[in-house]
Amino acid sequence: MLIKSLDFFDFKTYAHFGISARERNVLVGPNNIGKSTALDALRITFDVLRFARRRTPELKDQEGDGVCPTYMVPPTVIQTDLRYCVHNFDESPARIHIKIANGSVLKMKIPPDGDVECWLVSNMRVQRSASHLKKAFPLDIVVVPTLSPLEQNEELVTEVTAERNRFGRLASRSFRTFWYRQEDSEFEALADLVELGWPGVRIQKPELERADGKTIVRMYFREGSKVREVQWAGFGFQVWMQTMMHLRNAGKDSVLVLDEPDVYLHPDLQHRLLKIVSHRVGQFFIATHSTEIINDVDPGDVLVLRPGARSAKRIKNEDDFSTVYDAIGSSENAQFARLARTRKVLYVEGKDARLLGKIGKLAGGSEFLSDSSVTLMKTDGFANWTRVSTSAWVFKQFFEFEVKVASLFDRDYRTEAEVQEFVHELKGSDVLCFVLPFKEIENLLLVPEAIKKVVSKHARRQLPANWQARVEEIYEASLEGLKDQTSSNIVINSVQQEMKRKPSSNMHSVYTLALEEFRRNWEQPEFRRTRVGGKAAFSSIAKAVQDEFSVNLTETRVVDEMTIADISAAVRNIFQSLESFFRD
Template identity: 25%
Template sequence: MLKYLKIENYRCFEHHEIEFKNLSIVVGKNNAGKSTLIEVLRLVAIVINKYQTSNYEPPPLQLGLPRISRGIRPSLKGIDISPENLFYHYKTGPARIEVEFENRTKIEIHVENSDIIYAMIYDNKGRMIDSKKSAQLLELPDIRILPQISPLPEKEVILDEFYVRSNLNSTRTSLHFRNQLKYNNNEFTKFQKIVSENWDGLSVHSLEGRDLGQGERLGLQIRENNFVAEVSWMGHGVQMWLQTMWFLCRCSPSSTVILDEPDVYMHVDLQRKLIRSLKGRYSQIIITSHSTEIISEVEPDNILLIDKSKRKSTYTTNFPAVKRVLENIGSIHNIQLSRLWSANKFLIVEGYDIEILKRLHYTLFPESNDPLDTIPNMSIGGWGGWNYAIGSRMMLKNAGDQTIVTYCLFDSDYYPESAINQRYVEAEKNSIQLHIWSKKEIENYLLVPTAIHRIIQRELRGRVPPSLTELQDHIDTLAETMKDNVVDCFSSELKHENKSMEIGTVLKKARIYVQNRWNDKLSVVSGKQLLSDLNNKLVTDYSYSISINKIAKELRREEIHPELVKILEAIEKITNFPLR
């Protein structure tokens, strides 16, 4: 797995450093350095492909390296690297590229021109590899980069097998796509399976002419629903998608898989399917992208903002930062209306609840065609925004489309039963599918000690985490300290509802009400505040904090509360919410 990359004096980078994670979505303005990054990674991949079969020799004199050094000079045949403007701001060479892997092995590449590429390889103890024999004992990670693909030729004949295999990663790869399928029979069945799994109605029907000899014509038949045709008759988007799936078939689970702007030729639904199919399948994924669809499928701390003007690329850490990134790269646009008519549903939530809900929805429905955050949605300020919910429903009704279902999710907070009942009556009157959480707020459903404990155990590597029992005790103790505040909150709502009631009577009724529910205190206290207090304790005791979204992502299917399951299932299937 790639861990660290340093680029010096190469094209648009004077001095730049990048740290990679197991999932890195690389974004940035046009001309920010994404293409150069991919080119650098291609050079690294070439070295990895050649380091065990190449001769080790002293460095070229032009590089000015110690003559005692030993390295390889890999051929760049078939790789489209322009010799123009190789060095930063028209300076002279050489350029230097340094990459370190998770196993602490390292590669150092020196570039003098497009003909002189020299790479030195180091083992995990910093010792230079000086021969083909010692290289055989070293294991470098496998890096696979999708070659530069293009629409397929209308006709393709059977070519020499050695030529086809030698040019799998060249810029000519699309010209012999059908030949690759012919000569990789073991992967062909896998290819058929991955295509049908990732595109509804699309399948690989047959490879015609596969048993014929060199010079004879090859044909790839593709079925789309009831229509079967040669692949060249299909749209360019289908052709590019098939080539991408074929590339992924040839990548092992331990590979670092790198894709350069796959969104350029994919429909938005396919972009989401692609990132979902990649996550968890390979040890590391690096994707450059402008796509809001791809960006919205990952956590903020997996979004790497590249900027050639800075010395180091950084990851975003929160959703406001992601929004700024989207605005900055010029990709954000209003696609809510167009989605509205295809999704046939509209979702109204409080605050940032959509970020919690989408993670729970993904756990329950990983193969969904409508990930929750692709559904047109609106955030309103809780109960005070009820008129916005009614107004939105009226707007959709006036637009003349009665098939769009409006779903609305509210926290119950400390509202009395009479106010909750009144809200349900108004919702039914306005044809809104309303659900008010039985717990205080959505964060209460994240108070699952087993899930929180797993995260802490995983993150506090090398340190002794609290036991599950200790964690449960911490949570229970923190909840107990909130009891008086809960009574005060209920008192305020009760007084608001009964303005003539004496304050003493209000407090007495509130205490009785809270006491009767205190056996289930984790449903009554503010889940948001309790998680905040727990975070403070973790910071004090372990210098570690845990995010709400991380807990939502961690919850297993069986840990998600049945109430949440029923609500998310209704939204997924576009059915009515269950009756109270």
């Protein structure tokens, strides 16, 4: 059951504030405006429901609502400090009202000290039974608590302590202990979720170790041939694990509450998290400052919290994004000024206009991408295609001028079927759409002969007799070093797509077939060159060339040494079609 509305009265920073909820709710606004306040109301509701659903209510006459099942909830079971919940530290109680899709409303009265009084207003016949609240108010809230690094040496604690800490700020202190006590199947489900964000990394079930007379709980993870304790992983990985711990119990009837995941996760993981959350839960409330997350959802999913306002405002059109970016300190809307002049826009992944311009000139014989006649705007991959597909209409309706819109997406690790389906979906829009036939634009730089020319031209000392063979070895070693990562991403994505297409398939069999297919394909040089991460591969090659030959291998230098023969016919056709589209 989903939330329809959320209202506060005399709660924290708000004398009165309301949110009309949808399935996706991304809360944005300046610091200290009250984004976390809205989530605190949901956290309190989560704790109240956990307590009240196990109790028999008292039937009490509530002014204006009649006789209602009423519960008194002690502040000790609520993770939020209720002493600071009352607006301006007044004596009168704060109030929270939450309405769900079936029309039922849970009302809470929170005094500065004392028990929280909550009652249910519902169309169902009032009953004095412990099961009534669950039937009349079937709201499943999943709260990701405030996260912190795991303990360096986590001592084994009792099951009661681990359970008590699970949903609060102390959750990280007993993370390993909690999972040590879980069934193997439960832990493997967590490991699967963790691996979605960190392909090729597999966590192992915690184990006990005796040290200095204490029982320490260790949890290890394997990455390739390396096995390490999770304390040696970065904070981002530790946060990802803890987030997945709470997501594992969420389903399509769940409401997720997540506060500023961008603080801990880099942009790529933010996108992955949003994708997992969107597919897994029925509704979410996320507070954020991240333009990555804002750009990854539809405009109507974004709620702007403004000083002095009594309700959150949803973005209705692209114009409203300037308000959002101003509020969170972003200048991503600055390109609109150039767009008004060029009236041509190419959506791309990444921001390297110089590289695109050079590749475009090499492939199409024109400088149409490097002479500022086309505005390059960043999009965040396939997930953002709805905004791209409607952008021509948006520019016409809200900027009142015609704009030619094209898009060039990275293939990433997607299957051929996914690519074809995506292109087909965009055919009905006003946008010319292409998908690169390789992982990303940097894969075009993986040309051994061009790299050799750069080394030969820019070497400051005499090269050894076998230098060309060494360049080939560096090239092959760099690609081979990305084999496991590439395999994990391609195979996992293939399995996900096949299971989505045929849910009854045997996952192990699907995985085995996908892995065998990858191993066969990996023997082909062109497959390796086009499917590895281009950025990572080029960076690895450049570092090795610098170390061995003292040559600075840059993208520009490599492109300058490439010929049109190094550009496949498919890529040449893409750039020539783009040039023709923007010229006509």
